[in-house]
Amino acid sequence: MIISTQSIEREAKCRGPFRRGFTLAEVIMAATLSVLVLAAVMSAFLMIGRTGYNMSGYSAVEAEVRRSLETFAVDVRQASDIHWNSDQSITLVLPTATNATRLVTYCYDSDASSGTFRCFCRQSGPADSMAPKQALVHGVAPDFLFRRYKLDQAGGGDSPAANDLETKQIQVNLRAVRTGVTTVAATQAAISAKFILRNKRVSN
Amino acid sequence: MHRTVHFRRDSRGTVLIVAMLVLAFIAFLLGSYVNLNLTTSRLANRSYCSNVAFNLAEAGAEEALWSFNQTAAGSSAAWVDWQQNGSTAWRKFSDFDLSPNTTGWVKVYVDNNNPAAGIQPKIVALGSASPFNSEPTTKMIEITLHRRSFFAGGLVAKERVAFQGANTSVDSWNSDPDNDPTTPAVAYSYGIRRDGGGVASSSVQDNAAMVNEANIWGYVATGGAQPEIGGGSVRGADTPADVRVDPRRISTDFVANFPPVTAPEGGASIPLIVSTTSLGTPGAKTTWRCPGIVLAGNDTLTIAGDVTLILTAGPGSRGISVTGRASINIPAGASLALYVESDALIGGNGLANGNAAPVSCLIWGTNTSAGGQDLRIAGNGALKAAIYAPNGRVTLNGNGDMMGSVVADMITLTGNAAFHYDESLGTYGTTTPFGVAKWRELTSQASRQAYQSVFVGW
Numbered sequence: 001m002i003i004s005t006q007s008i009e010r011e012a013k014c015r016g017p018f019r020r021g022f023t024l025a026e027v028i029m030a031a032t033l034s035v036l037v038l039a040a041v042m043s044a045f046l047m048i049g050r051t052g053y054n055m056s057g058y059s060a061v062e063a064e065v066r067r068s069l070e071t072f073a074v075d076v077r078q079a080s081d082i083h084w085n086s087d088q089s090i091t092l093v094l095p096t097a098t099n100a101t102r103l104v105t106y107c108y109d110s111d112a113s114s115g116t117f118r119c120f121c122r123q124s125g126p127a128d129s130m131a132p133k134q135a136l137v138h139g140v141a142p143d144f145l146f147r148r149y150k151l152d153q154a155g156g157g158d159s160p161a162a163n164d165l166e167t168k169q170i171q172v173n174l175r176a177v178r179t180g181v182t183t184v185a186a187t188q189a190a191i192s193a194k195f196i197l198r199n200k201r202v203s204n
Numbered sequence: 205m206h207r208t209v210h211f212r213r214d215s216r217g218t219v220l221i222v223a224m225l226v227l228a229f230i231a232f233l234l235g236s237y238v239n240l241n242l243t244t245s246r247l248a249n250r251s252y253c254s255n256v257a258f259n260l261a262e263a264g265a266e267e268a269l270w271s272f273n274q275t276a277a278g279s280s281a282a283w284v285d286w287q288q289n290g291s292t293a294w295r296k297f298s299d300f301d302l303s304p305n306t307t308g309w310v311k312v313y314v315d316n317n318n319p320a321a322g323i324q325p326k327i328v329a330l331g332s333a334s335p336f337n338s339e340p341t342t343k344m345i346e347i348t349l350h351r352r353s354f355f356a357g358g359l360v361a362k363e364r365v366a367f368q369g370a371n372t373s374v375d376s377w378n379s380d381p382d383n384d385p386t387t388p389a390v391a392y393s394y395g396i397r398r399d400g401g402g403v404a405s406s407s408v409q410d411n412a413a414m415v416n417e418a419n420i421w422g423y424v425a426t427g428g429a430q431p432e433i434g435g436g437s438v439r440g441a442d443t444p445a446d447v448r449v450d451p452r453r454i455s456t457d458f459v460a461n462f463p464p465v466t467a468p469e470g471g472a473s474i475p476l477i478v479s480t481t482s483l484g485t486p487g488a489k490t491t492w493r494c495p496g497i498v499l500a501g502n503d504t505l506t507i508a509g510d511v512t513l514i515l516t517a518g519p520g521s522r523g524i525s526v527t528g529r530a531s532i533n534i535p536a537g538a539s540l541a542l543y544v545e546s547d548a549l550i551g552g553n554g555l556a557n558g559n560a561a562p563v564s565c566l567i568w569g570t571n572t573s574a575g576g577q578d579l580r581i582a583g584n585g586a587l588k589a590a591i592y593a594p595n596g597r598v599t600l601n602g603n604g605d606m607m608g609s610v611v612a613d614m615i616t617l618t619g620n621a622a623f624h625y626d627e628s629l630g631t632y633g634t635t636t637p638f639g640v641a642k643w644r645e646l647t648s649q650a651s652r653q654a655y656q657s658v659f660v661g662w
Contacts, residue, residue, distance in 0.1 A: 048233055059240050066251050078644050095642050097651065150457035159457065165423065166455035198643040202459065 050183045057178035057186035061137075065176055065190045068120055068136035073195050075104055075122075076170050080199035084164055085127045087145040095199060106172075108144040109133060120144065120174055141175040141187075149194055151202055168202060169194040253333035253341035256302050258645075261331030261343045264297060264310035268327040272317070272349060272638045283317055287662070293317040296662060305336035313658045321634045324641055325349050328655045343645065344652055350641035351633040354465075354592045355609035357402040358422065358625030362462055362574075362594065362613045365405050367418035367436070369620040375421035376401035379561040380628035389561035392607055392624045397421065399440035401625040403431075404458050418617075422625070425458035462594035462611070463637075465568050467514045467543035480504045484511035484538070496523040496546070499530035507538045517546035519571055524548035531556050539564040545571050547578040554582035554602070555589060562588040562608030562626050569593020575613050587621075590629055 022030070080101065081093035089107035096102055105123045109116045119135035149169040150159040161167040171194045178186040271293075274282035286293040298309035309332055316325040327347045334340035358374060359365050375397045379389040390396070401422030405412035408428035415424060415433045424431045424438050431438075433449055443450040471491035477483070480503045484490045491512040499505060503526075517523030523546035526532060531553035534540050539559070544567065557565045567589055571577035577596045581587065586605040591598060591612065598612040600621060607624045617623065646652045 052233065052236060055237070055240055059244050062244065063247055066247060070251075070254065074645050074647055095644060097644075099642075150455075151459065161457075163452045163455070165425075165452060166457050168457065198640065 050180070053180055053183050054178075054186045057180070057183075058188060061139075061176045061178055061186060061188040064137050065174070065188060069172070069190065069192050071122065071136060072106060072172060072192070075106075076195040077198050079197045080201075082148075082164055082167050082170065082197060082200070083126075084146075084148060084167065089127050090146055090170065091126050103129075105129065106146075107133075108140060108142075108174075109135075110142060118142070120172075137174060137176050139177050139179070141177055144174045145172075147171040147173065147194075167197070168200055169196050171195070249335055249338075250341060252303075253306065253335055254343065256306070256308055256333040257331040257341050257343040258345075259331070260297075260300065260308050260310040260333065261329040261345045264312040264329035264331060265327045265345060265347050267295070267297070268293075268312050268314050268329070269347070269349070269638060269640075271314075272325070275318070276635060276637050286314075286317075288317070291316045291318055292658075294658070294662065302333060306333060308333040311659050311662070313655065325638075328646075328658070330655075330659050344655065346644045346646055346655070347640055348642040349638040350631070352461075352636045352639040353630050353633045354611060354636060355590050355626075355629035355632055356460075357404050357611070358400075358609055358623065359403045359615050359617075360460060360609075360611045361405045361407070361412075361615045363405065363407050364409070364411055364414065365403050365615045366411075366414040366617070367416050368616060368618045370417050371620040372418040372617055373421065373622045374401040374403055374418060374625070375399065375622075376625040376627050378627040379563075383628075383631065389559065391560040392605065392626075397624070398627065399423075400627050401623070404460070406458055406460050406462075420453075423453045423455070425455045427458050428456050430454070430456065464572055464594060465543075465570055465592060467545075467568070467570050468512065471512065471514055477505055478503075482506045482508050483513065484508040486538075496521075497526065497532070498524075499526045499532075499552070500528045501530060502528070503530040505532045507532070507534045507540045510539045510541075512541045512543075514543045515546065517544070519545055519573065519576055520547075522547045522549060524550055526550045526552050526554070528552050534558060534565055539566075541566045541568065543568045543570055544579075545569070545577065548580070550581045551601075552582070555587055557586075557588040559588065561628070562590050563629060563632060565589040565608075567591045567593070569596035569612070571595045579612070590626075590632070 075092055075094060079092040079094055083091040085091060089105065091103055091105045093101050094104055103125050105125065105127050107121055107123065107127065109119050109121050111117060116133045116135045118140055120137040120140050121133040121135055123129055123133045124131040148161040148167040150161045150166045151168040172192045175187060175189045271282040283293055286295045293314040294312060296309060296311045300308040302308050311330045313328045314325060316323060319325045327349065328344065330342060330344045332340045332342045358376060377392045377396050377398055381390060399422050401420065402425065403413055403420055404425040406427045410429045411432065412426040412429050413424050413431035415431050415436045415438065417434050418436045420436065420438045422440060431454060437448045438453050439447065439450050440453050468491065471493035474492055474494045476495045477497045483492060483505060484507055486508045489510040493514045493516060496515050496517040497505060515523040523544050526549065529552050532550065532555050534557045536558040555565065565588060569577055569579060569592065572595060574595050575597055577593060579593055579596045580599045580601065582601045586607060587602055588607045590608040591610045593612045596612045597614045598610055599616045599618060600606055600610065601618045602621045603619045604621065605624060606621045608626055609629045
């Protein structure tokens with residue numbers, strides 16, 4: 001009981017109007033520790049945020065690239081002819097439900113004044129058409145290019161085509177980049193399959 | 205005491221709230237990550253199913269094409285296991301186990317499995333891939349078929365095409381622009397010439413296409429090597445005026461099938477033709493079988509009506525010998541289909557065809573040994589014929605016009621002939637295998653709508 005009384009008295013003394021405050025050293029140490037802890041927490045939150053932003057960037061790019069390649073594949077597969085405008089632009093001749101044909105151009109837009117600048121685009125008509133461009137993939141790096149191949153030949157490996165006549169397969173290579181103000185760029189490189197122009201005449 | 209207790213309660217509450225906020229934030233982040241991963245996973249899965257469904261649709265269409273060509277080859281079992289109603293046929297291939305928890309099937313519909321000549325049947329295939337507990341992904345393709353032609357090119361060789369004349373040329377025209385054989389054929393003239401005249405060899409050898417001094421108004425294709433072009437040219441309507449050899453008109457990946465042909469059965473047997481005579485009946489189709497044709501001096505063999513002539517002379521012998529001023533005449537309105545397994549020399553006044561369309565004179569080389577027959581043919585003014593001899597060495601001699609198509613093991617053009625490929629021969633063929641004329645993937649609701657009903661109920 002004596003001990004309890006002393007304890008209660010000491011506690012009461014400490015909590016009373018005359019209890020002792022923190023020393024300057026304690027305050028400085030506490031402040032320092034708090035700053036360190038808060039900095040660590042803030043850093044962790046920022047890192048989590050940036051990672052999340054990057055992941056959403058990757059996810060968005062991947063979705064966009066998948067969708068664009070699907071659209072591109074559908075058109076290339078049924079193309080009956082191709083016009084190679086450049087490494088970054090091709091025009092496909094597509095059949096319609098009737099026996100008519102229509103043109104579709106796929107290109108990389110390197111025109112800084114264009115609304116689809118740095119996009120992989122699809123456009124109805126020939127390359128110089130005034131039809132609006134549909135951006136399939138945004139934020140594509142300038143090293144975008146198409147590749148064209150001849151019909152696969154036995155033991156021939158890759159056979160690059162030299163002209164429209166012998167072009168039977170098309171491949172697209174692109175690198176989509178998502179950048180943020182304070183984040184590292186999310187980059188997705190895509191090399192498509194070699195899509196075969198099924199309606200292009202090969203032989204008899 | 206009262207103030208102390210109150211202070212402790214405040215502290216505990218604050219910590220709880222802060223902890224809950226932090227937990228909520230972490231839960232939100234985790235939820236976002238999980239959602240992101242699920243979305244990416246679904247996307248990847250959907251892409252996989254999309255590719256699988258597409259492959260299934262193509263495999264189904266391939267099955268139907270196989271059945272078509274089995275029919276063309278004379279098989280009576282081509283459409284066994286297919287359900288049929290009139291000329292339509294359909295079949296489902298199912299229970300494909302594609303990966304864990306993913307199954308697939310393909311339904312194939314054929315609108316006319318026994319098409320008459322000139323009819324282009326359609327195959328429609330619907331492929332489906334179903335991941336476990338998810339909506340299936342489907343792909344639909346429509347393929348229009350056509351008969352392949354033996355004469356899809358102007359001068360087509362397995363081994364080599366060589367021009368030896370100093371002033372030879374190649375171009376094309378279409379003798380049947382309305383694709384209606386009952387209307388009069390259009391004769392070749394310079395004014396209607398086109399740049400579809402093709403010279404092709406499937407050989408990978410350096411001498412596959414020896415254009416030399418010839419002027420090609422069309423295309424040159426080989427199996428791998430660049431063509432040898434001396435002072436000649438390869439040009440077309442879209443070639444700039446100052447370009448002699450247009451690289452856009454040269455390809456080096458040419459491949460072709462050269463299926464053998466066999467002579468038809470039957471026919472009335474006649475002796476060796478050795479003097480002036482007429483064969484056939486005007487306005488009628490007749491089939492004849494004889495050992496050979498040997499004409500000399502002023503002898504003339506005149507064809508009447510639609511004649512199929514099968515020469516029975518064996519390989520190594522000369523089944524046809526036309527020399528001196530002798531000739532084989534095909535007057536306007538008549539036609540000749542000549543089957544020969546042996547060598548042939550049609551010189552003299554050569555082969556005189558009075559029709560505008562070369563399809564009226566078909567020469568079929570039935571020899572089955574590579575380079576096993578030698579066909580030497582000269583024209584009288586204008587040689588109009590389509591020659592298919594996949595194992596023959598064909599030499600065309602003349603200084604006039606040569607019209608039609610030649611498919612052979614080796615082709616040599618001597619003299620200064622102007623060769624004109626008849627593009628209408630590109631659709632010739634009533635018993636040839638089927639190929640793909642048009643391939644379409646049906647992606648829109650509107651385009652699929654036309655076939656939705658045929659895939660219901662099975």
